[in-house]
Amino acid sequence: MKWSKPAVLLVGALVIAGALAGLTGVRTATSQAVTLKAVAVADKPELNPDWATWVKIPSVDVQLTNQAVTYPKGGGTVPAVSLKAVHHENTLYIRASWKDQTENVPSIDMAAFTDAVALEFPGKSAVSVPSFCMGQPGSGVNIWQWKADAQAGAGSAALAKLYPNGYADSSGFPEELTKAALYQPAFGLGNPVARTDAAVQTLVAQAFGTLSAAAAQDATGAGMWRNGEWSVVFTRPFSAADGDQAEFAAGKNTNLAVAVWDGANGDRAGQKNVSQFVTLQLSGELVKAKSEDWGALWFGAILGGVLVVLGLAALGWAGVAGTAKERA
Amino acid sequence: MPAVHNWQLGREMTYRYDPAYPKLQFAAVFNINRCIACQTCTMACKSTWTLSEGQDLMWWNNVETKPFGGYPRNWDVKALKLLEQSNPGKQTWSGKPGGPKDAPYGKFDGKTLFEAADGDQQVVSGYIPTDEEWTAPNIYEDTATAYPKQGVSLPEHSAWFFYLQRLCNHCAYPACVAACPRNAVYKRPEDGIVLVDQERCRGYRKCVEACPYKKSMYRPTTRTSEKCIGCYPRVEGSDPATEGLPTETRCMSVCPGKIRLQGLVQIGDKGVWKEDPKNPLYHMVHIEQVALPLYPQFGTQPNIYYIPPRWVPRPYLRQMFGPGVDAAIERYTNPSREMLGILQLFRASQQIVFSYELVKGPKVEEVVVDGKTREIFNDTVIGFDSKGKEIVRISVLEPFVERPGYLNSI
Amino acid sequence: MALQLTRPVLRSQPRLLAAAQFLPTLMFATVAAALVELTLLRLLSRVAIHIPDVPALRGVYSAAVQAGTVTFPVAALLAAALVTVAAMAMLPRAPILAIPALALLGAQAALLVAGESALGTAAHQWLLAVALLAVLFYSTSRRMALFVAGVGVAQAAGLAQAASANLAAEGGRALPLSVAGAGESLLLVTLLAAPVLVGPRRWSRRDVIAGGVVALIGAGMLFGNASTARTLALWTFGLGMPLPALLYAITAGAMAATLIALLRTGAIERAGALTLIVLGGFVPPNSYQAGLLLAGVMLLVLEQPRGPATTD
Structure with a gap:
């Protein structure tokens, strides 16, 4: 594998930027x-x-x-x-x-x-x-x-609302007894679902x-x-x-x-x-x-800048190479 | 998924859990032929367990008129339809009834509700009935099929209905236990009674969806599901009224028609009943094969057994009780001396009969049924409790007592 | 069709591509960071349930997961840079591929700035699908073309389904999940064929044994602890596993054997590219994994003879 100095520098810069992003909570990927x-x-x-x-x-x-x-x-x-x-x-x-x-x-x-x-x-x-x-x-x-x-x-309130004329006669048991824990076991046992x-x-x-x-x-x-x-x-x-x-x-x-x-x-x-x-x-x-989330905006601007620079660089390289080819 | 042996189907089937069988199993035999649908059982249960707010549509015990009635509406038709859709035309039995006790009715070649489920959203094929389906517990009461001009006669009435008495089957392979994603439903090791833990239940209604018999019900006021508790304080003898002795449930013990006999049977290897010929339930289910499980093809191995009604067209009964129907009706119509004795034990005691003994008596009568002559003997049957103590003694012929004459006071 | 269009990107004009000098180093760094991230974050942090409840062990575990959280943005930046450089290198000769790749990077930047939205995510997924399909035009050999086509079409199917699901939130209609299932099946078949399509000419017995061991480990995980293994396959590599589990284990073995054989024969760049494709997963769940996948596929066709771009 061929190592070039600019490449190593680029990787180093990216590692530092990434670590900083990780530590500061700046997002580098979506989703x-x-x-x-x-x-x-x-x-x-x-x-x-x-x-x-x-x-x-x-x-x-x-x-x-x-x-x-x-x-x-x-x-x-x-x-x-x-x-x-x-x-x-x-x-x-x-x-x-x-x-x-x-x-x-x-x-x-x-x-x-x-x-x-x-x-x-x-x-x-x-x-x-x-x-x-x-x-x-x-x-x-x-x-x-x-x-x-x-x-x-x-629950009870909804029942009364749905059947306003409904009546539970408690089958002869005192009403307070039938409302007690024994007759509403989930409620009596403290099951939060029943609250x-x-x-x-x-x-x-x-x-x-x-x-x-x-x-x-x-x-x-x-x-x-x-x-x-x-x-x-x-x-x-x-x-x-x-x-x-x-x-x-x-x-x-x-x-x-x-x-x-x-x-x-x-x-x-x-x-x-x-x-x-x-x-x-x-x-x-x-x-x-x-x-607005200024952190993300800031990071996006930098990334955009990097992209522009890299794009220009590539165009420049292409141009240089093209000239070289013409010369050759 | 683990494989378990379902003796009612005569084969292995898949179940969500590895087999774990109780020592004793809650079981009962219902003699459909005797039921008059007075609903005393229904009311005994209702006034004991489901009288409170939010349990308004909840009937742990119910008696419905077949073929049109059903609580909830069409519960069995819907379950059968789910099976048929998943395995069209192949829900059939092979072999012959009368087999050994690990395959007494032959072999079921179709799919059970466990085998018909997708395994992702359901581990038991099922559905949740709507409120409307729960609201009319005795719909189509006494409604018969169309009456033909020529009238009806035995052995099969063409115009017919019958009463089906139902409660939780406390199944050997409960659909509700399999379906609960959080182990809030469990089967007790001491008596096989299946309970919903009201502290853990979160009202997901997976058990309501799964139970083919629809005996798990949702209570909207506590937002949990509740079900028949097999009157466990009576069965275990912890209810003060039982004086410490295993006692039959409320619905069983109040039956005026004397159609019900409940007990506890011993469970052996692979969930098959242990050899116990002197237990009246064992005798009826495994020796005489006169009492049959309700919809065994569902695969839950239910524990309420029915003596099928003898006037009902057989194809309907075979669908409901499996291939053992014809033999069961024959044996019920021509009962052996043992069988006739055991039939006397129904409702002779509130305490659970663990074993019986038949003391032979003289021949007292000859009757002609379906053109055949039958002899009746006045045998005496003795029932014993769990410790072998006699709790009941009754003879086939009711004692004839001539009352001395007296003046009518009116 | 793709086969007729195949032509080498670099071999004819190596000197054009000054940006290519960044590639080997960047690729090495990206693969390394992604492997660390995969191990610490995507795998380890999700199997805490299997870490014994020993304080020392838990401490090590927590530190490792923390390290994974810091590695994640590093790997993400490296992946983005790798795609950028690869696209730059290809721009003059392979604009059909380079332009969607650059547009994808633009979409990632926009999503980072504006925050995720159903529309933005769908656009990102479509761009990735387009870029992956564009690679088809530049494959250097018939076998390579088959491999790239398999990966590209499979991922495109999955991405199209995912994009449609995102658009469904805006009132559109989602493609059936079976489209993604078909894509996954095609991807599996393609990866299974990797030894033939992208493997080295000469194999040693050790490669095959290593592949067999990986397949056995995979099978052991999938059959021993199916729910954890499936969760990992789904959350880490996006695999819903519609096909029999055994096939996945064998595919893992085939890929492992190919990678080891490539490394042994010195084809490090191809091994790196394949690793990136694997790390990207099926229908990448984030822009970072999308970058890994795209970079891997691009590098596969960018392969060049030894010592490129420095002849003058």
Whole structure:
């Protein structure tokens, strides 16, 4: 192999530039290694996808794929989810939005499924970046799942709304008894699926099939469907009340993966649209939310410049060579 | 996928998990010929387990009128259709009924619901019924097929209906257990009862989708699925009312028509019943082969066995209970002395009968059925509990008691 | 058709291509960086589930994955530079290939600046497909032409499907996934034929044994831990695996044998180009892997006799 000095210099320069880009989080390739930047904001965010400041926060589109690794496989109807993130007084806010032509908020329908979205983070005690497929033993994941039906308070209230003249006679048992844990076992056992007062469930997992309720249900959220698009905001303080959950700190990076369920497609369980882990970067400095990502612009300008220079150089070489040929 | 032996099909089949059999298995025999569809069983279950809000459309036990009724609507037609679509024209049996107990009905050559599934989105071919399908549990009650001008007569009525009593089959290879992606459904090693863990269930309804008998049901108020729990506190004797003795479930023990006998049978190698000729269920299922599984071709190896109704056209019954139907009806119509004795045990006790003994009595009658003469003996049958203690003694002829005359007070 | 059009790019006019002097060094650096990135990031970081829960081991593991995250942008920049230089070298004699390659780089820059969009990603995928097909016009031999055609058409099919899926988000209609499946099948067959199409003339027994060992390891992974192996095949190389797993293991063996045989016979440049094609994966999931794939295919046809461009 022939080594030329200019070539070695070029490679050296590229290695240094690449390493710098890697350390500063400047992107050098599209699609993979997406970084979601959570900027610190001065005003306390509202738990509302329509909060005015969200418009000014840059968004990151994350590609989703159908889940094809384990039973039950499925999904494939939601190609991407758009993410925004901010933090304020040691509390993280993440907004996810995605296109979905149908609003699926089943109340008591037994054959209908709800639209939902979940964020997945490495657990605090994870000794390494866990598998984005529900984590692994020793490196668990923390999942916040928002469900449209839970937000709508499906259950008893929906039942009463759907059948206003319906009456359950409790078969002679006192009514308070039939509403008790014994007669609502999932609720009585503290299964967060049965809760009617929270739209978001806080969960932990260490492998497929191990998803369980976290000891503290401290993630909250609110979602809204409008014009064929769901927007959901999640929030949780940087530190959780129990140790299995994710831990955040300003100036530190962690990972984030997203899953979206399309109720109209019968999505539930593993039948969902999934992303790989993207990087979640919590900026340290308090900045006003800005509308453009100057880092990427700056890098793009440099790359463009390099291209122009190289192009000119090639034309020059070609010209020189051409002259040489004529001379010959 | 692991291979398991399904004795009802007389062959190996694929299942999601390696075989693991319980020591004892919850099982029952229902004598369809005796049922009057009074729904006492249905109400006993409802008022015990599914009386609360959100369980409004939930009937763990139901009695439906065949061929038109069904809860949920057309559940069996839909399951059969899924099988037929996946294996058109080949859902057939070979061999002969009357075989050994690991293949008593011959061999099923078609596909089971496990074998018909894609394995990606479903490990059991199935569907989720809509609300409408759950709302009319007794639709087409007592609706018969068209009545012909010439009338009907045995052995097969051309105008017919019959009642089918249904609850969870606590299958040996439960579709619900296979379908749950998070192991929230499990089969108990002590009695084979299949339960949904209400703490782990996340309401995915994979079990509702998978169970061909549609006995896993979704409860929208807790957003979890629930199913028949086999009255396990009664079966294990932990319910105070049982005084510590294994007791039959609510639906079984209330039956006024005396059509039901429930028990626990011993399971041996490959999930085949252990030799136990003195267990009344073993005797009916394996020795007489008079009681047959419901839709064995589904492949779940269900544990409720039915004595088929003897007036119903055989092709319908063969589809529903497999190739053993003709022999079963023949044996029920001409019962052996053992069989006639065992039939007396139905509902003679609330406690589970683990074994029986027949004490022979004198010939008391000759009757002519279908042109054949049959002898009736007044044998006495004794039922024993799990510890071999006698719990019931009853004879074929009801004791005739002449009541002394008295004046009517009205 | 492609065969009739084949003509050497460089042999006739080596002195034209001053940019070509950058190629060997850049290729070596890119292959090295991409291999490190592949090992640390694309493979190791995804198999944490199989790392024993020993603190020391986990520490090493975390450090390795961190190193992989830093290697990624280095490899990405090198790949972009490699494509740029290869395109420059080809511009005068092979504009049909060089122009889409340069346009692809422009699209990558635009995507980096403006952020991903369905439209932009689709455009990128189409440009890559066009560039890969353009290589067909410049193959130096009949066998090479067959190989390049196999890779190009296979990838183009997959890319067309992926681009249509991206456009579906804008209201278009996605091609069926079977198009991508057909592409993957063609790619597999092409790579399986690599020993014949792009391998050396003379083989040694050691090459075949090495290939056999790799095939056995591949088969062991695919049959021993199918779900992890398939996840890796999908996320790392974009392989959905519609064909029998055994075929993939044999293909891995065939490629390994070819690479080893090429290295043994001194055909380092061809080995490097083939490695880049493998590292690019099927339907590259990002601009970096797209660069690897395109550079690999371009370098394959840029192959030249020893000591080029320095005769005067």
